[in-house]
Amino acid sequence: MPEFLTLLPPSEALKQLLDHLQSIPQSEEVGSPQALHRVTATAVLAPHALPSFDRSTVDGYAVRAADTYGASESLPAYLSLQGEIPMGSVPQFSLGPAKCALIHTGGMMPAGADAVVMLENTQSVSPGEIELLRSVAVAENVLRIGEDVDVNDEIIPLGKRLRPADIGGLMALGITKVLVAKRPVVGILSTGDEIVPPEAELKPGQVRDINSYTLSALVQESGGVALCYGIIPDELGLLRAQAQRALEECDLVVITAGSSASARDLTSQVINQLAPPGVLVHGVNVRPGKPTILAVCDGKAAIGLPGNPVSALVIAGLFIVPVIEALLGLVRRRPKPVIHGRLATNLASQAGREDWVPVRLSVEQEGYLVDPVFGKSNLIFNLVQADGLLRIPPDATGLSAGKEVEIQLF
Amino acid sequence: MPEFLTLLPPSEALKQLLDHLQSIPQSEEVGSPQALHRVTATAVLAPHALPSFDRSTVDGYAVRAADTYGASESLPAYLSLQGEIPMGSVPQFSLGPAKCALIHTGGMMPAGADAVVMLENTQSVSPGEIELLRSVAVAENVLRIGEDVDVNDEIIPLGKRLRPADIGGLMALGITKVLVAKRPVVGILSTGDEIVPPEAELKPGQVRDINSYTLSALVQESGGVALCYGIIPDELGLLRAQAQRALEECDLVVITAGSSASARDLTSQVINQLAPPGVLVHGVNVRPGKPTILAVCDGKAAIGLPGNPVSALVIAGLFIVPVIEALLGLVRRRPKPVIHGRLATNLASQAGREDWVPVRLSVEQEGYLVDPVFGKSNLIFNLVQADGLLRIPPDATGLSAGKEVEIQLF
Numbered sequence: 001m002p003e004f005l006t007l008l009p010p011s012e013a014l015k016q017l018l019d020h021l022q023s024i025p026q027s028e029e030v031g032s033p034q035a036l037h038r039v040t041a042t043a044v045l046a047p048h049a050l051p052s053f054d055r056s057t058v059d060g061y062a063v064r065a066a067d068t069y070g071a072s073e074s075l076p077a078y079l080s081l082q083g084e085i086p087m088g089s090v091p092q093f094s095l096g097p098a099k100c101a102l103i104h105t106g107g108m109m110p111a112g113a114d115a116v117v118m119l120e121n122t123q124s125v126s127p128g129e130i131e132l133l134r135s136v137a138v139a140e141n142v143l144r145i146g147e148d149v150d151v152n153d154e155i156i157p158l159g160k161r162l163r164p165a166d167i168g169g170l171m172a173l174g175i176t177k178v179l180v181a182k183r184p185v186v187g188i189l190s191t192g193d194e195i196v197p198p199e200a201e202l203k204p205g206q207v208r209d210i211n212s213y214t215l216s217a218l219v220q221e222s223g224g225v226a227l228c229y230g231i232i233p234d235e236l237g238l239l240r241a242q243a244q245r246a247l248e249e250c251d252l253v254v255i256t257a258g259s260s261a262s263a264r265d266l267t268s269q270v271i272n273q274l275a276p277p278g279v280l281v282h283g284v285n286v287r288p289g290k291p292t293i294l295a296v297c298d299g300k301a302a303i304g305l306p307g308n309p310v311s312a313l314v315i316a317g318l319f320i321v322p323v324i325e326a327l328l329g330l331v332r333r334r335p336k337p338v339i340h341g342r343l344a345t346n347l348a349s350q351a352g353r354e355d356w357v358p359v360r361l362s363v364e365q366e367g368y369l370v371d372p373v374f375g376k377s378n379l380i381f382n383l384v385q386a387d388g389l390l391r392i393p394p395d396a397t398g399l400s401a402g403k404e405v406e407i408q409l410f
Numbered sequence: 411m412p413e414f415l416t417l418l419p420p421s422e423a424l425k426q427l428l429d430h431l432q433s434i435p436q437s438e439e440v441g442s443p444q445a446l447h448r449v450t451a452t453a454v455l456a457p458h459a460l461p462s463f464d465r466s467t468v469d470g471y472a473v474r475a476a477d478t479y480g481a482s483e484s485l486p487a488y489l490s491l492q493g494e495i496p497m498g499s500v501p502q503f504s505l506g507p508a509k510c511a512l513i514h515t516g517g518m519m520p521a522g523a524d525a526v527v528m529l530e531n532t533q534s535v536s537p538g539e540i541e542l543l544r545s546v547a548v549a550e551n552v553l554r555i556g557e558d559v560d561v562n563d564e565i566i567p568l569g570k571r572l573r574p575a576d577i578g579g580l581m582a583l584g585i586t587k588v589l590v591a592k593r594p595v596v597g598i599l600s601t602g603d604e605i606v607p608p609e610a611e612l613k614p615g616q617v618r619d620i621n622s623y624t625l626s627a628l629v630q631e632s633g634g635v636a637l638c639y640g641i642i643p644d645e646l647g648l649l650r651a652q653a654q655r656a657l658e659e660c661d662l663v664v665i666t667a668g669s670s671a672s673a674r675d676l677t678s679q680v681i682n683q684l685a686p687p688g689v690l691v692h693g694v695n696v697r698p699g700k701p702t703i704l705a706v707c708d709g710k711a712a713i714g715l716p717g718n719p720v721s722a723l724v725i726a727g728l729f730i731v732p733v734i735e736a737l738l739g740l741v742r743r744r745p746k747p748v749i750h751g752r753l754a755t756n757l758a759s760q761a762g763r764e765d766w767v768p769v770r771l772s773v774e775q776e777g778y779l780v781d782p783v784f785g786k787s788n789l790i791f792n793l794v795q796a797d798g799l800l801r802i803p804p805d806a807t808g809l810s811a812g813k814e815v816e817i818q819l820f
């Protein structure tokens with residue numbers, strides 16, 4: 001089978017695709033509270049220092065540190081109470097020598113004071129007199145202006161997907177709007193004479209459209225917007241017309257092939273007629289998903305997926321998600337968390353090919369047991385019943401029962 | 411400090427809270443394509459078998475298996491071609507003895523045929539005559555009716571958060587609507603005389619509201635709806651009135667405390683006045699977040715968070731997210747994926763207390779290096795700069811540099 005020799009591994013195929021993309025990330029301004037999971041289209045700098053005033057990090061007494069030197073439980077220092085510092089406003093006095101002032105966590109340090117003694121290390125001996133059982137150094141229990149963030153510090157880099165904490169960081173600095181990448185629009189075309197809409201009554205020989213919905217959901221999860229172009233019969237002219245429209249309206253075009261051999265060839269024909277350079281990769285050394293087509297037309301990615309719903313979803317994870325991330329300008333990728341587990345059975349695979357096996361996880365005494373979901377064919381319920389995917393790398397000829405493996409949830 | 415002896419560990423504190431909740435999960439019907447990440451409020455059964463007809467799993471020739479017995483490369487079997495089976499419709503003929511029919515992947519098996527020979531194992535010797543180089547067993551390369559899913563099979567259990575594959579499974583069976591849990595409404599009250607809205611110009615002594623926004627984002631990520639009740643001054647009557655309103659309008663009420671000691675006491679007073687049983691837990695053996703308040707009022711959870719934005723967000727992950735999941739009826743929880751890495755430095759902790767330390771991850775030759783983000787105080791940019799949280803369990807007195815640790819991304 002000489003065909004196999006020319007198949008690229010998924011990582012190299014993806015690299016070819018991304019290298020040919022003319023990614024022109026477009027940006028838009030959104031309110032920061034609405035920017036959750038959006039990707040920054042610019043680095044964000046601090047417009048001012050934070051904190052913007054010296055503040056106490058504890059409940060206690062603001063003091064001049066020098067007044068506390070030598071204080072201990074056996075030999076306390078005594079300071080007279082000058083007042084209490086209200087939250088949220090400027091202390092109306094300057095702290096004198098041998099004086100202290102009651103201050104709360106986050107309270108503003110009064111002029112003259114340079115440290116705070118924690119409440120736990122003090123006693124009130126008489127009205128107006130405080131006993132200090134510990135000395136403090138200058139700046140102890142005080143957060144100085146700019147100690148968290150200095151003016152013009154880069155607080156959020158370009159190309160970061162915003163998490164709840166990041167939204168909080170923006171709001172802390174009064175940055176109520178933020179420039180983010182526009183959501184890439186992904187056009188999805190489902191083809192196949194046997195495919196009918198989900199709401200249709202099935203006639204014998206027909207199956208319902210699954211891929212439009214699984215792919216739309218995945219696009220949505222990845223930060224894109226899915227635009228479905230419906231189910232298109234296996235006919236060159238019709239498919240080309242819809243693909244052309246999608247290429248004009250979208251940032252990425254995805255065509256899921258019909259099941260018949262002739263329908264599968266249709267996708268590459270149509271893509272090659274859309275715009276140059278056309279098909280870059282036809283066939284990837286991966287299972288499921290070997291007949292994958294990766295193309296670029298006029299700088300935009302066009303991806304042909306196998307019609308089988310499992311292949312389509314696995315391959316979408318390998319190629320569509322990274323293209324969406326490239327279009328979002330996602331520079332600072334989060335590490336991909338995985339589940340570690342112990343493989344329950346031997347798994348065979350073909351050397352040179354990357355395999356993705358749907359697996360179920362069950363809790364063992366120590367960690368997880370990983371059970372492959374075997375099915376006669378790659379049908380959607382193999383994925384529905386699975387918790388994640390196990391990758392068998394190309395250089396393996398299989399994995400042995402008991403082996404520690406990493407699972408990507410989906 | 412006897413106070414410490416009575417503090418519950420977070421897991422036990424959470425259990426007390428959940429035990430007192432009167433979770434009455436409410437449900438609503440939504441379109442399946444819109445149900446991504448929603449939680450099923452009912453088990454979903456298959457309305458019919460899938461596939462709904464016997465279909466080929468390969469491209470090849472439909473045959474009677476008996477006609478192929480003994481066929482090999484050295485001694486092929488010869489069958490005459492009866493026709494081609496079109497995709498998406500019923501074959502218009504019944505397969506006769508010593509006949510075969512061209513069939514595509516997913517095509518419907520003709521009456522009379524019981525197996526498929528793969529195209530690769532055949533040759534066309536003359537028009538109308540096919541050479542078979544391999545025998546097939548009955549049912550080989552055929553997916554029988556109901557082999558994927560049988561009628562009334564439970565295809566999706568109650569309390570599962572729907573993923574793209576699950577949406578596909580629903581659509582495959584024509585289930586275009588699904589009953590899901592309503593999104594719990596979470597009321598968020600920010601208190602503190604020093605707190606001002608993010609759009610405000612900061613005066614000395616003031617800080618901007620962060621918690622309303624980080625918590626809203628976390629609620630949204632967890633499948634809830636956040637309703638913000640604004641910034642409320644540290645005044646019992648005002649806070650009680652807003653909390654009462656939130657308790658009536660929401661499924662869960664969250665109050666973030668002001669920073670001053672008196673403001674922190676206010677939360678528990680207000681919660682105890684709302685409705686019985688009131689405060690269940692005041693203080694949890696965790697850092698950050700010791701002053702956490704867990705309460706139930708009239709069957710609804712009320713949670714008092716420390717005002718510090720890091721404490722508030724960490725504690726929200728430990729208590730608010732699980733309450734939302736309980737209100738969603740999330741029975742089948744997904745395993746929580748983590749990042750494994752190597753700790754870069756020694757980390758001290760107090761025995762008996764659970765610590766959560768913000769960490770940064772960097773890529774090493776093998777896996778990740780885990781660096782704690784140290785800050786003088788727990789300020790929001792410690793979290794902004796961090797990739798995740800490292801848990802130091804209560805039975806540890808610290809972790810040593812080089813130790814393999816698990817990181818939860820946030």
